[in-house]
Amino acid sequence: xxxxxxxxxxxxxxxxxxxxxxxxxxxxxxxxxxxxxxxxxxxxxxxxxxxxxxxxxxxxxxxxxxxxxxxxxxxxxxxxxxxxxxxxxxxxxxxxxxxxxxxxxxxxxxxxxxxxxxxxxxxxxxxxxxxxxxxxxxxxxxxxxxxxxxxxxxxxxxxxxxxxxxxxxxxxxxxxxxxxxxxxxxxxxxxxxxxxxxxxxxxxxxxxxxxxxxxxxxxxxxxxxxxxxxxxxxxxxxxxxxxxxxxxxxxxxxxxxxxxxxxxxxxxxxxxxxxxxxxxxxxxxxxxxxxxxxxxxxxxxxxxxxxxxxxxxxxxxxxxxxxxxxxxxxxxxxxxxxxxxxxxxxxxxxxxxxxxxxxxxxxxxxxxxxxxxxxxxxxxxxxxxxxxxxxxxxxxxxxxxxxxxxxxxxxxxxxxxxxxxxxxxxxxxxxxxxxxxxxxxxxxxxxxxxxxxxxxxxxxxxxxxxxxxxxxxxxxxxxxxxxxxxxxxxxxxxxxxxxxxxxxxxxxxxxxxxxxxxxxxxxxxxxxxxxxxxxxxxxxxxxxxxxxxxxxxxxxxx
Numbered sequence: 001x002x003x004x005x006x007x008x009x010x011x012x013x014x015x016x017x018x019x020x021x022x023x024x025x026x027x028x029x030x031x032x033x034x035x036x037x038x039x040x041x042x043x044x045x046x047x048x049x050x051x052x053x054x055x056x057x058x059x060x061x062x063x064x065x066x067x068x069x070x071x072x073x074x075x076x077x078x079x080x081x082x083x084x085x086x087x088x089x090x091x092x093x094x095x096x097x098x099x100x101x102x103x104x105x106x107x108x109x110x111x112x113x114x115x116x117x118x119x120x121x122x123x124x125x126x127x128x129x130x131x132x133x134x135x136x137x138x139x140x141x142x143x144x145x146x147x148x149x150x151x152x153x154x155x156x157x158x159x160x161x162x163x164x165x166x167x168x169x170x171x172x173x174x175x176x177x178x179x180x181x182x183x184x185x186x187x188x189x190x191x192x193x194x195x196x197x198x199x200x201x202x203x204x205x206x207x208x209x210x211x212x213x214x215x216x217x218x219x220x221x222x223x224x225x226x227x228x229x230x231x232x233x234x235x236x237x238x239x240x241x242x243x244x245x246x247x248x249x250x251x252x253x254x255x256x257x258x259x260x261x262x263x264x265x266x267x268x269x270x271x272x273x274x275x276x277x278x279x280x281x282x283x284x285x286x287x288x289x290x291x292x293x294x295x296x297x298x299x300x301x302x303x304x305x306x307x308x309x310x311x312x313x314x315x316x317x318x319x320x321x322x323x324x325x326x327x328x329x330x331x332x333x334x335x336x337x338x339x340x341x342x343x344x345x346x347x348x349x350x351x352x353x354x355x356x357x358x359x360x361x362x363x364x365x366x367x368x369x370x371x372x373x374x375x376x377x378x379x380x381x382x383x384x385x386x387x388x389x390x391x392x393x394x395x396x397x398x399x400x401x402x403x404x405x406x407x408x409x410x411x412x413x414x415x416x417x418x419x420x421x422x423x424x425x426x427x428x429x430x431x432x433x434x435x436x437x438x439x440x441x442x443x444x445x446x447x448x449x450x451x452x453x454x455x456x457x458x459x460x461x462x463x464x465x466x467x468x469x470x471x472x473x474x475x476x477x478x479x480x481x482x483x484x485x486x487x488x489x490x491x492x493x494x495x496x497x498x499x500x501x502x503x504x505x506x507x508x509x510x511x512x513x514x515x516x517x518x519x520x521x522x523x524x525x526x527x528x529x530x531x532x533x534x535x536x537x538x539x540x541x542x543x544x545x546x547x548x549x550x551x552x553x554x555x556x557x558x
Contacts, residue, residue, distance in 0.1 A: 004064065007042075007064055009044075009045065009063045010042060010066075012069055013071075013106075016072045017072075017201070018278075022069075023080055025177040025229075026080075026184055027181050029165070032165060033161060035170065036165060037137055043174070046175075049176060061096055061098060064098060065140075066096055068084075068101070070085075070102075070106045071106035072105070079470070086122060086125075090125055090126070099148065101130040101139065103139060108133060108134070108135075109400050110400050129148055130150060134154045138155055139152055141164075142154050165186075172225055179227065183227050184234060185219065186235070189201070192206070196323060201236050216267050217267075220268070223267060228273070229464050232274075233276075234277075235277075237280035239294055241257055249286045249287070250283075251290050262301060272464070273464050273465060273466075275302060276302070276466065277309055278310075279309065281310045281331060281332045288338060295338070299354055304350075306355075309393075310336070310356050311326060314361070315377070315378035316368075316370065316371040316374045317329070322365045340387055357391040357392070363412045363416065372420075383434055383435065392435070442487050445500055446463060449461040449462065449471050449482065451480065451482070461477070461485075471485055472491075474496065474508075474511045474514040475498065486554055488515060488516055499511075503557075503558045505530050505532060506558065509523050516550065518547075534557050535552050
């Protein structure tokens, strides 16, 4: 029987998949698509909002439908929010008496807690009336017509998304980060390969492309509402969008991808961020000239600070063969070289236009101590060859039922857990630090850093970007505000910076101390001699003229 729905609530518990991110400030397509299927008022809340305000449960009880979306299949560390776990959702939803639907990766693939631990399939739940083991947006659309008798395994196609994506854009202004929300845009889902041992993307089948017109219509709807930050995510390899080829590594369609970017720019002319996500290094290695043309088109139409995430997974040829991974180490190195060649120029954001990122997965079949050595030596070789990568993501596999790793991944990961953590720390200390010094050298000006958190007199912020660089600024800057900052030093995964330009006459002692060559004693001396009318007065007052002159590029005299 067709239910009566006058108001629905979407609870975003956040998702993180190999080809989709929905942790704030990102907003995944799932909640927007679901909203597009609902012919009624739709209220949107995040799990963090519910944690902070339990009165939202009363709103849910006064609504006709609650749709909870969650699922992390590639766990990471997040600054913008904490993904919901299945036990947490079940406990919260036990207090809600209206009809409830659970959807997203958590019900499609299983509930996982962390890397190295097997995920458990969810086929039923006492707290939910419908567990969408298919596509949650298709299941909700079916519920609108059929009620609780809906088939929970319903799937959707790209043609269905065309309407839902435009209609569902209306909920984005309810996102807590709006208007700074990063809207994840699906270009296609599914995989040409579908045989990596651990990946859940295989369950979506062969690629199902959305048309440029449909994607542009969605971007236009979001743009009209005030969205200015977009990421072309959801697909496992953007370089094969629209490809008419076949096989595991089809040749890129340069015209299709150029048309995609031009179409987006036409409907969102004043966008602030247009970034990509995944690219297959095997595609670049096999089709270097076509990929070089595609990358040049991306750099022409995107915004700087972009990252092409490479799912390398391993530099061990034995592990690569056993797990049907994408590319051998020499192929990945060549792909990195090509991206550096095309995108290595520094953009107006302060960072290079486009760099590769590397994802390594541990706990795969065939892994030995030799695997860790080979992976580390590969990263060392990048530094030796002066090749830049923006990020190196290191994680243990989360085994899912139905994948080749489903039965063995947790055993391998547990066997090497101690080795994994020691290796990860070694990479952070000896590779990440030096790589970051090259990507964002001391003196680099990072534009439009959004301040998100303050701890102990340090304000932490990031640019709104696909893989933003965390900046710790030794100053109290209002949370939510934007500032230009200048790099003064580096950590393993973050940089320390000062506001730019820094008003030397008003800066705190802590901020002055963080300047290169200053320290506590010299900062106190600088403060005692304030105010300075100009650069000459500053140089004359400081005990070391060489240090003083080196600081002038950081300072303003107000």
